[in-house]
Amino acid sequence: MKLISYWQDTTAPPGDFRKIPVPENVDVAIVGAGLTGLSAALELARGGATVAVLEAHHVGWGASNRNAGMATTGLAIGFGQAVKRYGRDRAVEYYLEYDKAISTVESLVHEHSIDCDFTRSGKLSLALTPRDVAAMRTTQRAIASIGALPDLMVLGPDEVGKEIGSHYYHGGMVDPLGAGLHVGKFVSGLAVAAVAAGATICEDSPVVSLSREGARHVVQTTRGVVSAKEVLIATSGYTSALTPWLQRRVIPVGSFVICTEPLGDALAADVLPHRRMASDAKMLTYYFRLTPDNRLLFGGRARFALSSPDSDQRSAQILRSAMVEIFPQLGDRRIDYTWGGLVDISMDQMVHVGEHSGVHYSLGYSGHGVQMATHSGQQIARKLLGLRADLPFSGIAFRPVPGHVGPPWFLPFIGAGAHVVDRWNLLRGGKS
Numbered sequence: 001m002k003l004i005s006y007w008q009d010t011t012a013p014p015g016d017f018r019k020i021p022v023p024e025n026v027d028v029a030i031v032g033a034g035l036t037g038l039s040a041a042l043e044l045a046r047g048g049a050t051v052a053v054l055e056a057h058h059v060g061w062g063a064s065n066r067n068a069g070m071a072t073t074g075l076a077i078g079f080g081q082a083v084k085r086y087g088r089d090r091a092v093e094y095y096l097e098y099d100k101a102i103s104t105v106e107s108l109v110h111e112h113s114i115d116c117d118f119t120r121s122g123k124l125s126l127a128l129t130p131r132d133v134a135a136m137r138t139t140q141r142a143i144a145s146i147g148a149l150p151d152l153m154v155l156g157p158d159e160v161g162k163e164i165g166s167h168y169y170h171g172g173m174v175d176p177l178g179a180g181l182h183v184g185k186f187v188s189g190l191a192v193a194a195v196a197a198g199a200t201i202c203e204d205s206p207v208v209s210l211s212r213e214g215a216r217h218v219v220q221t222t223r224g225v226v227s228a229k230e231v232l233i234a235t236s237g238y239t240s241a242l243t244p245w246l247q248r249r250v251i252p253v254g255s256f257v258i259c260t261e262p263l264g265d266a267l268a269a270d271v272l273p274h275r276r277m278a279s280d281a282k283m284l285t286y287y288f289r290l291t292p293d294n295r296l297l298f299g300g301r302a303r304f305a306l307s308s309p310d311s312d313q314r315s316a317q318i319l320r321s322a323m324v325e326i327f328p329q330l331g332d333r334r335i336d337y338t339w340g341g342l343v344d345i346s347m348d349q350m351v352h353v354g355e356h357s358g359v360h361y362s363l364g365y366s367g368h369g370v371q372m373a374t375h376s377g378q379q380i381a382r383k384l385l386g387l388r389a390d391l392p393f394s395g396i397a398f399r400p401v402p403g404h405v406g407p408p409w410f411l412p413f414i415g416a417g418a419h420v421v422d423r424w425n426l427l428r429g430g431k432s
């Protein structure tokens with residue numbers, strides 16, 4: 001079993017940027033070469049700005065190459081909850097932003113001919129109990145009332161079998177707009193496009209300090225110093241003491257993934273006949289999909305721990321048991337890959353885009369960053385270029401996580417709480 005991401009293992013690197021000299025002067029210095037940083041770099045360079053992307057490791061090292069490659073509609077919180085919090089008009093605006101974000105990914109794929117298997121295969125949300133199905137019907141009505149999107153389809157216990165080869169679930173909901181992609185190839189394609197447009201990427205270049213000299217920022221890396229007019233922090237769940245104000249506002253939660261051997265056409269079609277991007281309705285959700293070569297990629301917050309080789313292997317055992325409970329037909333299938341990564345959860349599970357002490361940031365994607373990091377990076381770049389930008393989330397207050405200074409000591413407590421809530425919801429809904 002390989003302890004690296006399947007996406008990374010099956011992608012040609014976009015280049016070797018480990019020895020590219022760190023530029024002395026740029027218009028914009030970006031910290032982090034994931035989807036946020038690369039998408040921003042591409043847009044900035046196309047707009048004529050000089051830009052340096054400074055990455056501690058290599059392109060896509062963070063969550064961007066470790067996720068499930070699902071670019072789906074919907075906020076990290078339910079639409080009903082968003083209406084309660086922000087009122088109907090803003091909730092609709094926020095919800096539709098995710099739809100725009102998928103279109104941004106799709107446009108970039110086409111514009112730059114990125115061969116990454118982008119397909120609008122649809123999103124499948126899975127219900128464990130009758131209460132979950134009732135909640136899905138409420139969501140379906142609420143989304144229909146927006147009037148701007150295709151209908152969601154809710155499936156009861158008799159129909160869910162058309163969507164999944166499992167007796168584990170009580171129902172489901174299909175959103176046809178959701179997409180899947182080979183995210184490693186997408187990240188790599190973005191990096192190639194950004195460099196072609198004139199951006200400089202520097203790998204093995206951790207930023208160790210940020211300071212000011214007059215109107216300019218002094219960005220110190222281990223390989224040199226950059227003087228920049230603007231700085232964009234694009235560090236997501238890997239946000240550190242470099243930016244303590246942001247670090248206090250992001251909870252880095254480990255999410256883990258296993259990937260089977262190729263299943264073959266018949267078994268793949270049995271497991272997920274329409275190749276949807278699937279996730280279930282628990283707090284500690286399981287998410288799964290087929291890869292382009294018919295492996296089942298199966299992920300979840302198996303443990304409330306940070307990713308490490310030991311943690312990833314222990315998570316793999318937990319995930320494998322869960323996968324086989326849902327799909328007994330995969331009981332004898334080999335697991336070829338396991339890996340983990342950090343998801344950047346904000347207190348309100350909303351995206352946060354803005355500026356603090358003259359430094360720009362975009363993070364808090366709360367597990368929904370494949371589409372939104374790409375879109376948000378592009379839009380923040382447009383703002384920096386002085387163009388019209390689509391940044392509806394910039395008005396949301398960004399609250400610190402109480403007691404969060406330094407390492408996230410509280411993760412096991414959050415995990416235990418989430419287990420209790422899931423257990424209670426299953427018992428209340430009649431599933432033991």
Ligand SMILES: Cc1cc2nc3c(=O)[nH]c(=O)nc-3n(C[C@H](O)[C@H](O)[C@H](O)COP(=O)(O)OP(=O)(O)OC[C@H]3O[C@@H](n4cnc5c(N)ncnc54)[C@H](O)[C@@H]3O)c2cc1C
Binds near residue numbers: 033063236238257
């Ligand atoms: C297991 C897992 C599954 C997921 N599944 C999905 C999914 O299916 N769909 C979805 O929408 N979202 C998913 N996500 C979330 C999604 O991957 C992220 O929201 C998104 O990739 C964030 O991109 P980013 O560019 O902002 O950050 P990242 O890709 O995390 O990049 C941040 C980069 O910053 C660099 N960095 C940090 N500090 C410094 C420094 N001081 N100097 C230089 N560089 C630095 C890091 O090395 C890192 O490469 C998942 C995440 C995980 C971990």
